[in-house]
Amino acid sequence: MRRLAALFLLLAGIGCGFARAAPGGTLRLVTASASGSFDPQINYTNRYWEIFQAMYDGLVSFAKTSGPESFKVVPDLATAIPAPADHGTTYVFHLRPGIEFSNGEPVTVQAVVHSFRRLFRVNSPNAGTWYDVIIGGRRCAAHPRHCSLPGLVGNAAEGTVTFHLRHPDSEFLDQLAVPFASILPADTPEHDMGTTPIPGTGAYMARSYSPASGIVLVRNPHFREWSAAAQPGGFPDRIDYHFGLTAEAQVSAVENGQYDWMFEDVPADRLNEIATRYTRQVHINPVNYFFYLPMNIHIPPFNDKDARLAVEYAVNRASMVKLFGGPALAAPTCQILPPEMPGYRPYCPYTKNPGAKWSAPDWRKARAYMKKSGMTGQPVTIITEVQSPFREIGIYLQSVLNRLGFRASVKPLSPDIEFTYIQNSANKVQISVTDWAQDYAAPSDFLNVLFSCKSFHPASDDSINMTGFCDPAIDREMQKAIVLSVRHPRQGDALWAHVDHQITRRALVASLFSVKKLDFVSARLRNFTFSGEYFFLPQLAMVK
Amino acid sequence: MSAVAEKLAEPLPPPAAGYWATALRKLRRDRAAMAALVVLAVITLLCALAPFYARDVAHADPFQSNLSGTTIVHGRRVEVLAPADNPLHLGIEPIGPTWRFGPYMLGADQQGRDVAARLLYGGRNSLLIAFASAAICLILAALTGLAAGFFGGWTDRIISAVLDVIWAFPVFLLAISLSVVLIAHGVRIGPLLIDASSLSLPILIVGVIYVPYVARPVRGRVIQLRESEFVLASVGLGVPPWRILLIDILPNVVSTLVVFAPLIVALNMLTESALSFLSIGVQPPHASWGTIIGNGEALIYTRPMVAIAPGIAIVLTVLALNILGDGLRDALDPRAKLRN
Numbered sequence: 104m105r106r107l108a109a110l111f112l113l114l115a116g117i118g119c120g121f122a123r124a125a126p127g128g129t130l131r132l133v134t135a136s137a138s139g140s141f142d143p144q145i146n147y148t149n150r151y152w153e154i155f156q157a158m159y160d161g162l163v164s165f166a167k168t169s170g171p172e173s174f175k176v177v178p179d180l181a182t183a184i185p186a187p188a189d190h191g192t193t194y195v196f197h198l199r200p201g202i203e204f205s206n207g208e209p210v211t212v213q214a215v216v217h218s219f220r221r222l223f224r225v226n227s228p229n230a231g232t233w234y235d236v237i238i239g240g241r242r243c244a245a246h247p248r249h250c251s252l253p254g255l256v257g258n259a260a261e262g263t264v265t266f267h268l269r270h271p272d273s274e275f276l277d278q279l280a281v282p283f284a285s286i287l288p289a290d291t292p293e294h295d296m297g298t299t300p301i302p303g304t305g306a307y308m309a310r311s312y313s314p315a316s317g318i319v320l321v322r323n324p325h326f327r328e329w330s331a332a333a334q335p336g337g338f339p340d341r342i343d344y345h346f347g348l349t350a351e352a353q354v355s356a357v358e359n360g361q362y363d364w365m366f367e368d369v370p371a372d373r374l375n376e377i378a379t380r381y382t383r384q385v386h387i388n389p390v391n392y393f394f395y396l397p398m399n400i401h402i403p404p405f406n407d408k409d410a411r412l413a414v415e416y417a418v419n420r421a422s423m424v425k426l427f428g429g430p431a432l433a434a435p436t437c438q439i440l441p442p443e444m445p446g447y448r449p450y451c452p453y454t455k456n457p458g459a460k461w462s463a464p465d466w467r468k469a470r471a472y473m474k475k476s477g478m479t480g481q482p483v484t485i486i487t488e489v490q491s492p493f494r495e496i497g498i499y500l501q502s503v504l505n506r507l508g509f510r511a512s513v514k515p516l517s518p519d520i521e522f523t524y525i526q527n528s529a530n531k532v533q534i535s536v537t538d539w540a541q542d543y544a545a546p547s548d549f550l551n552v553l554f555s556c557k558s559f560h561p562a563s564d565d566s567i568n569m570t571g572f573c574d575p576a577i578d579r580e581m582q583k584a585i586v587l588s589v590r591h592p593r594q595g596d597a598l599w600a601h602v603d604h605q606i607t608r609r610a611l612v613a614s615l616f617s618v619k620k621l622d623f624v625s626a627r628l629r630n631f632t633f634s635g636e637y638f639f640l641p642q643l644a645m646v647k
Numbered sequence: 648m649s650a651v652a653e654k655l656a657e658p659l660p661p662p663a664a665g666y667w668a669t670a671l672r673k674l675r676r677d678r679a680a681m682a683a684l685v686v687l688a689v690i691t692l693l694c695a696l697a698p699f700y701a702r703d704v705a706h707a708d709p710f711q712s713n714l715s716g717t718t719i720v721h722g723r724r725v726e727v728l729a730p731a732d733n734p735l736h737l738g739i740e741p742i743g744p745t746w747r748f749g750p751y752m753l754g755a756d757q758q759g760r761d762v763a764a765r766l767l768y769g770g771r772n773s774l775l776i777a778f779a780s781a782a783i784c785l786i787l788a789a790l791t792g793l794a795a796g797f798f799g800g801w802t803d804r805i806i807s808a809v810l811d812v813i814w815a816f817p818v819f820l821l822a823i824s825l826s827v828v829l830i831a832h833g834v835r836i837g838p839l840l841i842d843a844s845s846l847s848l849p850i851l852i853v854g855v856i857y858v859p860y861v862a863r864p865v866r867g868r869v870i871q872l873r874e875s876e877f878v879l880a881s882v883g884l885g886v887p888p889w890r891i892l893l894i895d896i897l898p899n900v901v902s903t904l905v906v907f908a909p910l911i912v913a914l915n916m917l918t919e920s921a922l923s924f925l926s927i928g929v930q931p932p933h934a935s936w937g938t939i940i941g942n943g944e945a946l947i948y949t950r951p952m953v954a955i956a957p958g959i960a961i962v963l964t965v966l967a968l969n970i971l972g973d974g975l976r977d978a979l980d981p982r983a984k985l986r987n
Binding site for chain 2: 425498501
C-alpha cells in the first residue's frame with residue numbers, strides 16, 4: 104500500500120512537472136523581417152515596441168498586464184505620478200534612486216534631460232506633434248541641432264525633473280509612457296543608432312541585433328524589480344526573435360513547436376485549421392484598431408459630399424468583415440473611434456436602419472446620392488496595399504464603385520511605399536484603403552491625429568490627415584476636449600464622442616470595421632498576457 | 648517518230664513541291680505536333696466561349712465581387728462565402744468545387760467569384776498577351792536583326808550593343824523592374840498613353856524583353872545570307888538594298904521566325920503569369936491565369952483548386968506550344984540548334 108501511494112505521488116509529481124510551466128528557458132518568437140532602426144526613440148513599429156517595453160523604461164509606463172488595466176499609466180523610473188500643477192501645465196517627477204542601465208551606469212537627472220533633448224535631436228517621429236507641448240519643444244522640433252528644451256528642468260540635488268507645458272494636455276502622461284520617451288544613458292550619441300542596441304533599464308537587454316537574422320534578448324544583470332506593474336522581472340531567461348519566415352511558414356513552425364509565438368497575422372486560409380486543431384493555442388483580444396477608406400475632399404469626385412455619402416451607404420461592411428476573417432475577428436463600424444476607446448458611443452448613420460449599429464447597405468439612398476452628385480462616369484483610382492486583406496478590400500471596393508456608376512480601377516502598391524504615397528496630396532489620391540491603430544488609448548490619437556488642421560501638410564509624405572479636412576471649429580472642440588480631460592475625464596469623453604459623431608456625419612472617410620487581434624502560440628507556452636497597449640508581452644510568457 | 652520527238656511526247660513530271668508545302672506535309676505527319684495543335688485549338692475555343700459560359704452556365708459576372716451572395720448546391724441554398732465550421736468561428740471559406748456543369752463548378756475565390764468563369768476569361772487575356780507580345784517581339788527582332796545583319800558596320804555595332812545590354816539583365820529581373828516602374832503611372836510613347844490598368848502594358852513589357860533572344864539568331868542568319876551567291880548576284884546586278892532585303896533575304900529568315908514563334912508565345916505566357924502572380928502584370932478587374940493563381944495562393948490550404956486549375960491550364964498550353972515549336976522546327980529548319 105505504501106509503495107502504491109509512493110508511485111501515485113511520483114506520477115502526480117511527474118504530471119505536474121510536465122503540465123506546469125516555470126520561469127526560465129528560452130522563448131522563441133518569429134516574424135517575417137526586421138523593422139528598421141533599433142533605436143527606441145526612432146522606431147515606430149509595433150513589432151519592436153513589443154520588445155522595447157521589456158528593454159526600456161520611461162518616467163512612467165503603461166502597466167504590464169492584461170485587460171483595461173494595461174492602458175493605465177503607472178510610475179516607472181519616477182517614484183509617483185505627480186499631480187499637475189499651475190492649471191495642468193507643470194509636472195514634477197522624482198527619480199527612483201539606485202536604478203542602473205544595463206551597462207552599469209546609474210539613471211540620473213542628467214540622463215533624463217539628455218533623453219528628452221535627444222528625442223528632438225534625432226527627429227523622433229512624433230517629436231513635433233506630441234512633445235512640442237513642452238515649452239521650447241516647438242523650437243526644438245524646428246531646429247533639432249540647437250535644442251535646449253527650456254521647459255524641462257532637472258535638479259540633480261533633489262533628484263527631480265520638472266516639465267513646463269505650453270498648455271494643459273490630458274495625454275502628456277500617455278506620451279511619456281511610450282518607447283519614444285525611454286530614458287537612455289546620458290552619453291548616448293545624438294543620432295539614430297540604427298542596428299546598435301542602446302543600453303536600457305528594463306528586465307532584458309539585447310545581446311545581439313541583426314536585421315538579417317534577428318534579436319537575442321537576455322536578462323539585464325543590473326536589473327532589480329522595483330515595480331511589477333511597470334517593469335516586471337519576466338520569466339524567460341532568454342528571448343530569441345527570429346526574422347525571415349513568411350506568415351504561412353510561421354503558422355507551420357508554431358504548430359510544430361519550433362517557435363512559441365508569431366508576429367504576423369495568421370493567413371485567412373489557416374484560420375480554420377488552427378481553430379479546429381489548435382483551439383487552446385489561439386488567443387483573441389480586442390484592440391483599438393480600425394480599417395477605413397479616406398476620401399480626398401479636395402479633388403473630384405469626393406470633393407462632393409453626395410458622392411462620399413453614396414460610398415458610405417453602398418459599402419457592405421459585413422462583406423468587408425468576411426475579407427478580414429469573419430465576425431470573430433472584426434465588427435462593422437461607421438465611426439472613427441473603436442469600441443474599446445474612451446469616448447466611444449456607438450453610432451451609425453450609414454446603414455439601412457440608422458442607429459447605433461450597422462445592419463446592411465442602403466443602395467436606394469446610395470443611388471439617390473450618386474445621382475444627386477452628378478459624378479456618374481467619373482474615373483476613380485483606388486490605392487491599396489498589394490498584400491492581404493488590403494488588396495481584397497480594394498478589389499471589392501472597385502466592384503462597389505463600378506456598381507454605383509464610377510469608372511473604378513485599383514492600384515495595389517508595395518506596403519513599403521503605400522502609406523506615405525496616400526498621405527501626399529501631390530499624388531492626387533482620390534480614395535485609398537488603409538488602417539489605423541492606437542499609439543495609446545486616447546480619442547485624440549484617432550480624431551485629432553487623423554482630422555485636425557495641423558495633421559494636414561499639403562504635398563508632404565508626412566500628412567496623416569489624408570482627407571485634407573480642416574475645420575477650425577472642430578479643431579477648437581478637440582483642443583477643448585484635450586484640456587477638459589485633464590481634470591474631468593468623463594466630460595472630456597462626452598465631448599470626444601460628440602466630435603466623433605460630427606466627423607462621422609461629414610463622411611470624410613468610410614469606416615469599415617474594427618478588429619480583434621489573434622495570437623497563435625505554441626503548445627508549451629503558458630501565461631499568455633495580452634496588453635491593450637503593446638499586445639503580447641513576451642517577458643510574462645512561461646515556456647520551460 | 649524520232650527519239651527526240653518521242654521524248655517530247657512524254658508527259659512532264661509533276662513540279663517539285665515548294666518549301667512551305669513540304670514543311671506543312673512534314674508537320675502534318677508529326678503526330679505529337681498535331682495533337683498539340685488540337686489542344687491549343689480546344690483551349691483557345693473554350694476561352695473564346697467565356698462570355699457564354701459566364702452568362703448561360705455560371706450565371707455570374709466573374710469580375711463582380713459576390714461576398715454576400717448565395718447559390719444552390721444539391722438542392723440546398725448555401726452562402727458563397729460561409730463562416731468556417733470550427734469552435735472559434737474563425738475564418739471564412741469560399742464554396743468549393745461542385746464538379747457539376749453549372750455555377751461554381753470549380754468553386755469560388757475570396758471575392759465569391761466563379762473560378763471556372765474567371766479561368767476562361769483569364770485564359771483569353773493570357774493567350775492575348777502571349778500572342779500579341781510574341782508578335783511585337785518577332786517584328787522588333789526581325790527589324791533589328793535584318794538591319795544589323797544586312798547593313799553591318801556602325802548599324803550592326805549599335806544595334807548589337809543595345810541588344811547585348813538588354814540581354815545582360817536576367818529576363819525576369821528586367822520584366823519585374825519595368826513593370827514596377829511603369830505600373831505606377833502607365834507609359835507614354837509619343838501621343839500614345841498606355842494606362843497602368845491596360846492589358847497593353849504587360850503586352851509591351853513582355854514583348855520587348857525577349858527581342859534579343861530572337862534578334863541575335865536572325866542577325867546571324869542574315870549575315871550568312873548576305874554572303875550567299877544569289878544575294879551577291881543581286882548586288883552585282885545593281886538591285887537596290889531594300890529590294891534585296893525584301894525579296895531575297897526576308898523570305899529566307901521567315902522560317903527562323905516561324906520556328907521561334909511558338910517558343911516565344913510559351914515564354915511570354917510564363918512571364919506574364921509570373922508578373923501577374925506578383926500583382927505587377929494584369930491588373931484588376933482583368934484576370935489572367937497568373938492573377939488567378941495569385942488569388943488562389945491565400946486559399947491553397949482550403950480551396951486549392953483556385954490555384955491548381957489555372958496552373959494546369961498554363962502547363963497544358965505551354966507544353967502544347969513547346970511540342971508544336973519542336974514540330975515546326977523539324978518541319979522548317981531541321982538543322983537548327985535553337986536549344987543549344
